[in-house]
Amino acid sequence: MGTVERSGDDHTSEMESAEEEEVVGSGELAQHLLKSGVTRNEMIAAITNRLHAEAMASLPPNVRRRIRALRTLQKEFVDIEAKFYSEVHALECKYEKLYKPLYEKRALIVNGTYEPNDDECLNPWRDDTEEEELARAVQNAAITEGEEKKDDKAIEPPMDPNVKGIPDFWYNIFRNVSMLSEMMQEHDEPILKCLQDIKVQMHEDPISFTLEFYFAPNEYFTNTVLTKEYLMKCKPDEESPLEFEGPEIYSCKGCEINWNAGKNVTVKTIKKKQKHKSRGSVRTVTKSVQADSFFNFFNPPTLPEDPNSTVASDVQALLTADFEIGHYIRERVVSRAVLLYTGEGLEDDDDDDYEEEEDSYSDEDSGTEEVSDVED
Structure with missing residues (x-):
């Protein structure tokens, strides 16, 4: 069993090495995305995905192999x-x-x-x-x-x-x-x-x-x-x-x-x-x-x-x-x-809207009062 696992790990290691060579640093990726004109949210998502990929690449080959097996189970789920x-x-x-x-x-x-x-x-x-x-x-x-x-x-x-x-x-x-x-x-x-x-x-x-x-x-x-x-x-x-x-x-x-x-x-x-x-x-x-x-x-x-x-x-x-x-x-x-x-x-969002309107109104009142004081 140990020999089979090492054989699989060696094959996995070769594949992962090729993938790792394609990994671009987060700073370089950000510059590339900015030039390509993507939105801010798309850029954050791309950088986050790259960071996750780099974290995975840092794991031992046999651990990465088992994670792929978990992904297969997740697909069945x-x-x-x-x-x-x-x-x-x-x-x-x-x-x-x-x-x-x-x-x-x-x-x-x-x-x-x-x-x-x-x-x-x-x-x-x-x-x-x-x-x-x-x-x-x-x-x-x-x-x-x-x-x-x-x-x-x-x-x-x-x-x-x-x-x-x-x-x-x-x-x-x-x-x-x-x-x-x-x-x-x-x-x-x-x-x-x-x-x-x-x-x-x-x-x-x-x-x-x-x-x-x-x-x-x-x-x-x-x-x-x-x-x-x-x-x-x-x-x-x-x-x-x-x-x-x-x-x-x-x-x-x-x-x-x-x-x-x-x-x-x-x-x-x-x-x-x-x-x-x-x-x-x-x-x-x-x-x-x-x-x-x-x-x-x-x-x-x-x-x-x-x-x-x-x-x-x-x-x-x-x-x-x-x-x-x-x-x-x-x-x-x-x-x-x-x-x-x-x-x-009504959900909390609807109640919060009324509270925010009241807060905003209070702020306007207090601002008006301050101006009046200055004028006096």
């Missing part, structure tokens, strides 16, 4: 894991059919088509006493204020207790969830107030899911449903199988929005002055450019058909963010909508 995730997706498709009637009933309640009975409104696991007391206090305060300022015509009328459904349900979810509120612009708000429901359709072959956004008739576009489809892969990459970490979104496809004339919030018009090179005359040119809007979500960047082609870093960053948003809407927004509406299901 990854193959089993990929099968596990494929079966999980099949289960998700199965259980989606069980969730469907619940989501449909939620939509009926939200949009005022169905009024739940008393039994359906019971939440035995929670105490609603404080919530009801606060509601009464708010109502009483509004009545008192109305009596004190009954001659003031600017006072808003009290909320109608018979209001239909849950007004602005999805719009308020967008406001509460930081990931969505960051995408939402002021000109998007009246459209999102027309959003009636968001659904998820799961597909087994190919592995994918589609987000469906249902809108009430509105003055902005004629579509009643806007869709966004995400294609997923659930098998290790042939060139780097050990990097597999579960199902991965690799592509997405939006839909065409049929905007009414003058109502496209994803486009804005700008004016530029151009000067003629020889005559020196100046003319004003009107140009349409993309405007910030949530509805750009339905027009994602297109990926090249060739999977081996290089994607520009800025496009890749946009797609990565898009995939995260699509996954979040599927996993959190649709399934936990009421908790995001009430704030009970």
Whole structure:
């Protein structure tokens, strides 16, 4: 056995020696990468990988050989894991059919088509006493204020207790969830107030899911449903199988929005002055450019058909963010909508955003006070 191991080690040593000769020092690698124009993150990743390779090269040959054996075992583990995730997706498709009637009933309640009975409104696991007391206090305060300022015509009328459904349900979810509120612009708000429901359709072959956004008739576009489809892969990459970490979104496809004339919030018009090179005359040119809007979500960047082609870093960053948003809407927004509406299901990130705004506001106040002191 010892002789066999040494023979293998000698062969390995020759191979590793050739590899070691190709190892470039980290400083030289950094200079090379800077000249090649890669991004900072890509450069850090390349240097980190080289440092790991140098650390491996410093190990004894027989240890490196055993590590390769562990990589082989890891590949077998990854193959089993990929099968596990494929079966999980099949289960998700199965259980989606069980969730469907619940989501449909939620939509009926939200949009005022169905009024739940008393039994359906019971939440035995929670105490609603404080919530009801606060509601009464708010109502009483509004009545008192109305009596004190009954001659003031600017006072808003009290909320109608018979209001239909849950007004602005999805719009308020967008406001509460930081990931969505960051995408939402002021000109998007009246459209999102027309959003009636968001659904998820799961597909087994190919592995994918589609987000469906249902809108009430509105003055902005004629579509009643806007869709966004995400294609997923659930098998290790042939060139780097050990990097597999579960199902991965690799592509997405939006839909065409049929905007009414003058109502496209994803486009804005700008004016530029151009000067003629020889005559020196100046003319004003009107140009349409993309405007910030949530509805750009339905027009994602297109990926090249060739999977081996290089994607520009800025496009890749946009797609990565898009995939995260699509996954979040599927996993959190649709399934936990009421908790995001009430704030009970907001994650720490959303709470932190409010704290940061308060801190920032305090800093501005203190800065203003300091200036006032100086002026005094």
